[in-house]
Amino acid sequence: MAKISSDMLVGQIVNEHPELIDTLLEVGMHCLGCPSSQMESLEDACMVHGLNPNAVLGILNEKLSEVSE
Template sequence: MLDKNMKISDVLKKYPKCVKVFNSLNMGCISCMGIQTETLEKGCLMHGLDVNVLIKELEKFINENYKA
């Protein structure tokens, strides 16, 4: 569903409640101008996080909060 090359802003546009996941990992993405161009991978690198962990957490949150 998600991949490391997706822009953070695209994830938040499609799934705005995911801001909770970013905040829980101390990624203040909402207040950062870089989210328009930064990918999930780059955001994780800047915060010393594993992009696979972020994607797993985001997908879990999406599955629990955005039911089709």
């Protein structure tokens, strides 16, 4: 199973795992349509939004494992 990493671009995550869009929105990542998100790593986007990158990463990978079962 593929895992999300903090250095992945937000745009890459959205394109490769559209099933995670709702989860990203729920954790406060409301920038998914923003041009910056296409070139920004998950870690950088979390920092901009005042989110803990490790917490967001854990939530995304947990959700990914749930939908992959």
